[in-house]
Amino acid sequence: MELGRKWVQIVIAFLTNGYWGFPFTRTIYQGPLKVVCSPGLNCYSCPASTTYCPIGALQQLMLTMRFNLENAQYFLGWYVVGCIGVVGSFLGRMVCGWACPFGFFQEMLYKIPSRKFGVPRILRFLKYAILAFMVVLLPLFVVNEFGMGSPWFCKFLCPAGTLEAGIPLPIMQPGLRSTIGILFYNKLVILIAFIGWSVMASRPFCRVACPLGAFYALFSRVKLVKLELDLQKCTQCKACHHVCPMGVKFNESPDDAECISCMACMNQACKFDAISLSVGGIPLRAGDIRKPAVSKEV
């Protein structure tokens, strides 16, 4: 299953970054597919990107909202929120585990041999503040004399944007190099910090700073596809604690907002079939349907 998940991550990373004509055109993809929402965090200024980033698009709609409303254009972000809401209703943070190119990048970095550390649980609340302030409120309310705001998250924080667009674009278009300034170096330092942190800790950006992960986390209790815990089968052996890349204690909080449904607990840890994948409350695994309840004796 883990190998299957890796393949899904690779295929989705290639599908959302499938424009390989950029070394010849020296610009980004400008075709009709860019109306399709990328399920994960994937900068749409990336030369290879074929889809739009929901966080980038949402900020753009927020920062131009006053201007648009004054011109009777009622773009309130419904399409973008609708797209990620539909994805979130189905999968929630399963997207982070299976379909986010930046999450995949962090997983690869974590495989580099080094001393490993955890991520303090308290830091997970930061991503909700980033979603509320840097993606919605600041772009909407901090505006210039023309009523236009700034894309705060993309401009000051997003390491995926630096990696996928900030670095390749000046290489492709030498004219852009003269415009590199303090903003670029600030974002480069943030990217390097997250790369270093990802080598030593599992998915630090997803756990601490990702606003898209924060949005999907809101669906943890109501998403259609989710992992379920059978309390009758669970022996509280805590084997699931040791394999979770997000630090979730699944037997204690099966609806944890941090769960990315990577299924490591189900496939690599639980020997009692206590964890199952369900759709709308109906378990998918044949074993859960056919097998009688397992005794709690170990």
Next chain:
Amino acid sequence: MKKKKQRMRKAPFIVLGFFLFLFLAGVISGEPSRVLEQSWQICLSCIGIG
């Protein structure tokens, strides 16, 4: 043995319906063309250049 009754959860479908409604409202208001326009342009300040 007592057979465990499987119940379909309704909440996910309600939430899904709500976001589908938002999606369609966005489509009707012409937001996709605005999103397309934005995503065709390189946002230099967004990526820390300019």
